[in-house]
Amino acid sequence: MTSSTNLTSPHGAALAATEDIQGRSLWQDALRRLLANRAALASLVVLVVIALACFILPSFLPWTYEQIDWDRMEANPPSIETGHYLGTDTLGRDLLARVLFGGQVSMTVGILATFVALLIGVSVGAVAGFLGGRVDQLLMRFVDLMYTIPLTFFVIILMVLFGRNFILMFLAIGCIEWLTMARIVRGQTLTLKNKEFIEAARASGGSTLSIIARHIVPNVLGVVIVYVTLTIPQVILIESFLSFLGLGIQEPMTSWGMLISEGAAEMETTPRALLVPALLMTTTLFCFNFLGDGLRDALDPKDR
Amino acid sequence: MSILDIRNLNVRFATQDGEVSAVNDVSLSLERGECLGIVGESGSGKSQTFMAGMGLLAANGRPTGKVLFDGKNLIGADEDTLNAVRGDRMSMIFQDPMTSLTPHMRVGRQLGEVLIRHRGVSEAEARAQSLTMLKRVQIPEAERRLDMYPHELSGGLRQRVMIAMALMCSPELIIADEPTTALDVTVQAQILDILRDVKERLNTAVILITHDLGVIAGLADRVAVMYAGRIVEVGDVRSIFADPRHPYTRGLLACTPRLDEAGAGLMTTISGQPPNLQRLPSGCSFHPRCAHVTDRCKTERPLLEVVGPSRAKACFVDVKAA
Numbered sequence: 001m002t003s004s005t006n007l008t009s010p011h012g013a014a015l016a017a018t019e020d021i022q023g024r025s026l027w028q029d030a031l032r033r034l035l036a037n038r039a040a041l042a043s044l045v046v047l048v049v050i051a052l053a054c055f056i057l058p059s060f061l062p063w064t065y066e067q068i069d070w071d072r073m074e075a076n077p078p079s080i081e082t083g084h085y086l087g088t089d090t091l092g093r094d095l096l097a098r099v100l101f102g103g104q105v106s107m108t109v110g111i112l113a114t115f116v117a118l119l120i121g122v123s124v125g126a127v128a129g130f131l132g133g134r135v136d137q138l139l140m141r142f143v144d145l146m147y148t149i150p151l152t153f154f155v156i157i158l159m160v161l162f163g164r165n166f167i168l169m170f171l172a173i174g175c176i177e178w179l180t181m182a183r184i185v186r187g188q189t190l191t192l193k194n195k196e197f198i199e200a201a202r203a204s205g206g207s208t209l210s211i212i213a214r215h216i217v218p219n220v221l222g223v224v225i226v227y228v229t230l231t232i233p234q235v236i237l238i239e240s241f242l243s244f245l246g247l248g249i250q251e252p253m254t255s256w257g258m259l260i261s262e263g264a265a266e267m268e269t270t271p272r273a274l275l276v277p278a279l280l281m282t283t284t285l286f287c288f289n290f291l292g293d294g295l296r297d298a299l300d301p302k303d304r
Numbered sequence: 305m306s307i308l309d310i311r312n313l314n315v316r317f318a319t320q321d322g323e324v325s326a327v328n329d330v331s332l333s334l335e336r337g338e339c340l341g342i343v344g345e346s347g348s349g350k351s352q353t354f355m356a357g358m359g360l361l362a363a364n365g366r367p368t369g370k371v372l373f374d375g376k377n378l379i380g381a382d383e384d385t386l387n388a389v390r391g392d393r394m395s396m397i398f399q400d401p402m403t404s405l406t407p408h409m410r411v412g413r414q415l416g417e418v419l420i421r422h423r424g425v426s427e428a429e430a431r432a433q434s435l436t437m438l439k440r441v442q443i444p445e446a447e448r449r450l451d452m453y454p455h456e457l458s459g460g461l462r463q464r465v466m467i468a469m470a471l472m473c474s475p476e477l478i479i480a481d482e483p484t485t486a487l488d489v490t491v492q493a494q495i496l497d498i499l500r501d502v503k504e505r506l507n508t509a510v511i512l513i514t515h516d517l518g519v520i521a522g523l524a525d526r527v528a529v530m531y532a533g534r535i536v537e538v539g540d541v542r543s544i545f546a547d548p549r550h551p552y553t554r555g556l557l558a559c560t561p562r563l564d565e566a567g568a569g570l571m572t573t574i575s576g577q578p579p580n581l582q583r584l585p586s587g588c589s590f591h592p593r594c595a596h597v598t599d600r601c602k603t604e605r606p607l608l609e610v611v612g613p614s615r616a617k618a619c620f621v622d623v624k625a626a
Contacts, residue, residue, distance in 0.1 A: 132363070196404040203358055203398075204391030204418050204469065207383065214417070218408045299408075 033298040040294020043287035050284055054103035061085075063094035065101035066252035078272075089273055090266060098254055099277050105255040106281065109169055110236040114228055116174025117235075121181025122224060126212050128182070129189025140186065143179050151176050151238070155247050169248055173235050184227055188220040222299045229292025233285040256281040305375055307477050307509045308334040308357070313369035313379070315349065315356050315533075324581045326352045326365070328533040331608075336476065337507040341524030341541065343517060343556065345578050349533035350513050354479045358396060359386040374476070392422040395470035399482040401462035405454035411438075411465055412450035418472040437468040441498050460491035467498060477509045478502070484519055496522050517560050521545060526614070529553045532579050532589035535608060539615035550617045551594045588619070596621040 034040055062083030063069065069076075069084070069092040078087040086096040128139040155172045162168055192198065193216070201211050240257015242248035249255050256277045263274030315327035327349040334340050344350045355361050357371035357378050371378045373394060378386065390396075398404040406414060415437060416430030425433070431450065438446035441464040454462055463483065470478055480499065484492040500523055503510050512524055520527055521541065528538040529552065537550035548554045555574040576593035579585055585592055591601040598621060606618045 196398055196400055197406045199360060200396070200398055200404045200466070200469075201406070202360060202390070203396040205387040205389070205421060206391075206417075207387055210421070214409075215406050219406070 030295070030298040034294050037294040037297060039290050040298075043290035043294070046283065047287045047291065050103065050280065050287075051107060054100045054107060058097055058100045058104075061094065061097050061100075063097050065093065065097045065254065067094065067097075068092045069094070086276060087270070087272060089262070090270075093252075095273060095276060099256075099259060099280060102254045102256045102259045102277060103280060103284075105249055105253065106236045106239060106257065107284070109173065109239045109255070110232040112170040113173040113177060113235045113239075114231045116170055117177035117181050117231060118224065118228060119178075120174070121178035122185050122217060122220070124178070125182040125185025125187075126189050126216050126220070129186040130193050130208070130212050130216055132193075136186075139182075143182055146176075146179050152242075152245065152247070155242060159247060164250070166249075169239065169242070173238055173242075176238075177231055177235060181224070181227060181231070184223060185220050188223055189216055192216055192219055222296050225295045225299060226292050229288045229295070232288050236281070236285070306333040306372075307336045307374055308332075308511070309370075309372040309375075310353065310357065311370040311372065313353060313356060313367065313371060315352050315361065315365055315367045317362070318364045318366070319582075322582050325584065326533055326581060327356065327367075329369075330530075330533070330535055332528060332535065332538070334477070334509050334511065336509050337503065338526065339503055339510040339512060339524045341520035341527045342511065342513045342530060343515060343520055343527060344530035345515060347578055347581065348530040350530045351481050352533075353530075354396075354481070354511060354513065358390060358394070358479070359383070360396075388422075391418050391475075392473045393475050394477045394479070395473070395475045397463075397466050397470050397478060397480040397483045400486050401459055401466050402486065404466055405462060407454060409453075410450070411452055411454060411457070414454075415450075415465070415469050415472060418469060422473050433472070434468070437471055438465070440471070440502075441465075441468045442494070443468075459487055460494065463487060463491070463495055464498065467495070467502075471502060471506075471508075474506060475508060477511070479511045479513070481513045482515070483512070484516070485514070492519070499523060517545075517556060529556070532584060533581065534589065534618065536590065536619070537615075537617040538608070539612075539617075543612070543615060549611055549615070549622075550619045551596050551621065552590050553617075555593075594621075 034044075058065065069082070069088060071092075072082065072084070072088050073092045074090065076082070076084060076088040076092070078085055084094050084096070086094075086099070089095055089098065124139055124143070128136040154176065158168055158172050198211060198215055201215050206214070236257065239248055239255055240261065243250075243255055243258045244261050249258060259277035260274060260281065263270075263277060267274040310330055310332040313327055313330045314325070317324040317326055326347075330349070330353050332340070332353075342350045342353070352361070352365070356365070356367040357373070359378060359381065361367060367379050369379060373389060376385075378389070405411070409417075412431055412434050415434035416427065419425050419430045419433055420427070435446055435450060438449060443449055443461060443464050449457065449461070449465075454465070457465065463486075467483070478499075483499070484495050487495060496519060499510060499512075502508055503523075510523070512520065514520060524541045526539065527541050527544045528535050529544075529550065530536065531552050537544065537548070537553045544553065545557065548557050552574070555572075558572040559574060561571055574593055579589055579592070587603050588594070588601045588606050591597045594601065600620050604620075606620050608616045608618045610616050
């Protein structure tokens with residue numbers, strides 16, 4: 001066997017010299033692959049546009065979401081002169097402003113609550129699965145216990161204990177949603193932890209914590225991301241359900257879920273009150289799904 | 305002092321149908337720069353002996369005895385002590401290179417991680433050293449491979465990456481657990497060349513676990529033959545191959561197909577099955593399969609006895625005479 005320097009042809013040397021040998025991280029690489037996926041890219045763009053519209057546009061509108069136009073107390077048709085570009089609702093509030101504000105609330109709740117669920121679920125699942133034994137038993141029985149508590153009951157208890165609060169809503173929903181996440185991650189971890197590369201990591205001196213963080217979690221992310229994109233719409237729906245029961249967002253604040261339930265009540269007279277928020281919400285959920293699909297592909301190095 | 309000194313090591317696994325004795329009273333020692341080959345059938349305890357030393361036994365495995373690495377006992381040592389040694393002063397090469405690399409991490413990062421963990425070097429430094437190491441294990445276009453994912457490499461290249469990873473911290477001992485079993489024959493020879501080069505240039509002690517006698521002959525200085533969790537014969541590689549004293553070793557050597565004996569006809573095999581480790585036969589574990597069995601073999605277990613210069617065997621029968 002000759003030494004490796006002899007193996008490098010002049011061409012190879014030139015190639016190596018011109019090539020950027022700086023390593024790219026997993027995330028940079030995933031982003032690059034995500035952007036190459038047209039459906040995912042389009043979804044991302046639509047989501048960003050909707051998000052920007054929801055968060056920035058309301059400050060440029062003539063009416064705010066809670067302002068009542070006393071001159072137009074009935075549901076009014078869209079008109080440019082009055083500044084109600086999508087008309088008003090039955091109380092004379094500007095529909096566009098309300099839909100955009102509702103979008104702010106729904107998206108914030110959806111993303112933050114999912115983030116809470118993600119954080120708790122992944123750490124509990126990975127730790128339980130990897131350590132196994134008593135820790136696993138303890139954590140998973142706790143998950144089982146939490147499953148048995150009805151959501152509404154749990155939220156009511158939280159509301160009574162801590163008072164009504166916007167932040168509490170994220171926590172309450174996140175506290176329920178992490179359970180399934182933990183189970184999924186634990187299952188994935190169980191199949192991963194007996195793989196040779198985990199043993200190899202242990203044989204090269206990796207501590208338990210670093211193995212979980214560097215070898216287990218990145219490998220379950222593909223599955224987790226897909227579940228996250230399913231969770232966001234679910235959370236948005238739970239939020240609307242809680243708001244409907246009077247446990248979530250309160251008037252005059254609103255969310256897509258509330259707007260849809262209000263709109264459904266008057267869809268025979270003013271269908272736009274239902275259609276506008278429903279269209280925005282379904283578009284958003286649709287885009288989240290596409291994005292999740294794209295992310296799953298992008299995060300799996302084998303799919304290149 | 306020996307780099308590795310195993311004393312009366314036993315490994316038991318608690319299973320649902322009772323206790324399995326995977327390793328029984330194994331004692332071995334290894335000097336710096338020496339290569340010890342461990343041969344045996346599947347289930348002879350050859351891997352478990354060293355897994356116990358590395359603290360990598362399955363959860364139901366319980367080791368007793370001592371594994372002294374540079375004088376420090378690793379059996380029962382806590383995780384921190386083990387982690388300070390594993391990958392740094394003692395590393396392991398696994399059988400299957402296809403699954404032993406983390407799939408989502410680029411080769412360069414995986415290699416560098418070992419250095420960052422044990423030596424605390426910067427990422428740039430780790431990358432530079434990873435490159436040097438990939439070149440040492442003769443990976444062509446090493447710069448390009450650094451940024452590849454494991455699945456983009458062939459089996460032979462991955463095994464070289466595994467060897468490079470094992471070498472990152474210049475360990476004093478490398479445990480190679482069937483390093484060539486999953487590779488095709490031409491790649492096997494290259495991998496063995498690399499291991500020999502490492503052993504000679506870096507004075508690294510190597511433990512070569514395999515069931516392939518050809519691999520042992522090519523690399524090892526000494527051989528230990530294991531059967532049913534015990535060492536049955538140990539000695540210098542030349543003298544064992546030239547003059548095997550234990551019937552099992554003789555059998556193993558006879559099983560190796562040879563090209564120079566034209567018209568040898570049928571392949572020789574050792575009749576019977578390896579014993580059930582839950583119910584080992586009385587006396588010598590090999591007696592039900594042994595051609596030279598005596599009444600004494602069935603009741604009394606032979607101990608490892610010195611039978612010549614650096615030779616020992618565990619058998620009552622003098623096979624030469626038989």
